[in-house]
Amino acid sequence: MAMGDTYRGINHRAVKLRNRATVFRIVRDVGPIARVDLARQTGLNAATVTNIVDELLAAHLVEETGQGKSRVGRRPIFLEVNPTARLTLGLDLARDSITGAIVDLAGRVVERFAEPAGPWLDGGVVLSTVEEMVGRLLAVLPASDRRALLGIGIGAPGRVSFSSGRYLAPPAYGAWDGLALRQEVAARFGLPTFFDNNGNTSTLAELWFGAGQGIANFALITVGTGVGGGLVVDGDLYRGAHDLAGELGHMSVNLAGPRCACGNYGCLEMYVAVPRILAAVRAALTTGEPSLLRAEGHAAGALTLDDVISAAGAGDALAGRILADVSRHLAAALVNLLHAFDPELILIGRDLARAGSLLLAPVRQEVQQRAMAMLREHFRLEVAALPDAPVIGAATLAVREFFQAPLPDRRKIVA
Numbered sequence: 560m561a562m563g564d565t566y567r568g569i570n571h572r573a574v575k576l577r578n579r580a581t582v583f584r585i586v587r588d589v590g591p592i593a594r595v596d597l598a599r600q601t602g603l604n605a606a607t608v609t610n611i612v613d614e615l616l617a618a619h620l621v622e623e624t625g626q627g628k629s630r631v632g633r634r635p636i637f638l639e640v641n642p643t644a645r646l647t648l649g650l651d652l653a654r655d656s657i658t659g660a661i662v663d664l665a666g667r668v669v670e671r672f673a674e675p676a677g678p679w680l681d682g683g684v685v686l687s688t689v690e691e692m693v694g695r696l697l698a699v700l701p702a703s704d705r706r707a708l709l710g711i712g713i714g715a716p717g718r719v720s721f722s723s724g725r726y727l728a729p730p731a732y733g734a735w736d737g738l739a740l741r742q743e744v745a746a747r748f749g750l751p752t753f754f755d756n757n758g759n760t761s762t763l764a765e766l767w768f769g770a771g772q773g774i775a776n777f778a779l780i781t782v783g784t785g786v787g788g789g790l791v792v793d794g795d796l797y798r799g800a801h802d803l804a805g806e807l808g809h810m811s812v813n814l815a816g817p818r819c820a821c822g823n824y825g826c827l828e829m830y831v832a833v834p835r836i837l838a839a840v841r842a843a844l845t846t847g848e849p850s851l852l853r854a855e856g857h858a859a860g861a862l863t864l865d866d867v868i869s870a871a872g873a874g875d876a877l878a879g880r881i882l883a884d885v886s887r888h889l890a891a892a893l894v895n896l897l898h899a900f901d902p903e904l905i906l907i908g909r910d911l912a913r914a915g916s917l918l919l920a921p922v923r924q925e926v927q928q929r930a931m932a933m934l935r936e937h938f939r940l941e942v943a944a945l946p947d948a949p950v951i952g953a954a955t956l957a958v959r960e961f962f963q964a965p966l967p968d969r970r971k972i973v974a
């Protein structure tokens with residue numbers, strides 16, 4: 560057994576880097592903050608904090624704000640992260656579109672483009688579409704801002720290996736096998752590049768900039784064309800042993816249910832994904848039951864989730880029954896999540912989040928009837944905060960890395 564590694568010390572340089580990252584992270588998380596409080600929170604002595612803050616100020620990563628709250632004596636100078644000191648590029652590849660954004664250190668979208676894309680026939684199409692979007696984003700940045708770029712983050716549906724930068728299992732709509740997307744994009748643009756599943760990127764966005772800020776343990780379930788999500792454990796994204804954690808749409812909520820493409824039976828996705836909801840509504844409409852949804856356009860297949868939500872909101876019995884069924888299946892999955900990892904909060908994101916309290920109220924009620932006493936008492940269910948979470952989260956992959964080692968400056972010249 561290699562006991563030597565367990566007891567190895569940390570050299571001076573590593574300690575310095577870690578202290579710097581800790582100070583930077585605390586300024587971000589709790590700023591504006593005074594130097595004296597930074598010393599108190601980190602346990603570092605005042606001289607060390609002063610040195611680190613001087614370095615961060617010189618690199619324009621933090622800035623002083625004069626918003627002291629003290630009424631007597633000298634007002635302390637507070638420190639904040641300078642959100643525009645660095646920028647990242649985020650890309651989100653969806654089934655039939657690509658979204659690209661330039662995002663700052665506060666998660667704010669500086670520039671955003673979205674356009675139809677695909678079909679993703681092979682790796683070559685993926686790569687050329689990604690390169691085109693990165694080129695378009697770079698073109699709007701002045702040269703000085705290009706030098707502030709930290710990296711590129713890419714999110715896509717399917718099972719992505721974050722650590723290898725490749726697909727483990729591509730989504731059903733394309734053959735991306737063998738494409739080392741992260742490495743190809745990094746080589747093309749000379750920037751650190753990251754590639755992750757878009758459930759994970761959305762979760763990361765909510766953790767850093769959205770409804771999950773400051774929450775150490777939470778889950779996000781995204782409900783759109785598919786059902787996905789991510790888990791935050793002990794304040795960071797939980798990826799599991801093989802980068803496959805967070806397949807929340809494939810929890811079975813019905814042992815006797817139909818077979819899912821994943822191999823399991825009665826997966827959550829088969830009951831609550833938007834195409835499934837619309838199919839259930841169409842099937843119910845064929846029975847002749849009166850409904851607000853029985854308009855001409857809807858019969859022609861133009862029915863949308865928003866039509867169903869507004870009909871349910873207006874008291875339509877058929878739409879209400881379908882949403883109640885969705886709520887029951889969702890609640891069953893949430894109870895499994897509660898029992899498995901005791902999160903502080905569960906967030907619902909993407910399209911179904913637009914149902915708001917029409918969904919949340921019955922789900923909360925159902926969870927109260929199913930979950931263990933302690934867990935249901937603490938249970939919190941909210942809608943996610945960021946409509947642009949997939950692309951902001953993709954950019955956050957690079958932001959997150961930067962906060963772990965903010966200096967020395969690793970920026971490179973971008974072609």
Ligand SMILES: [Zn+2]
Pocket residue numbers: 808809819820821822823826828
């Ligand atoms: Zn499944």
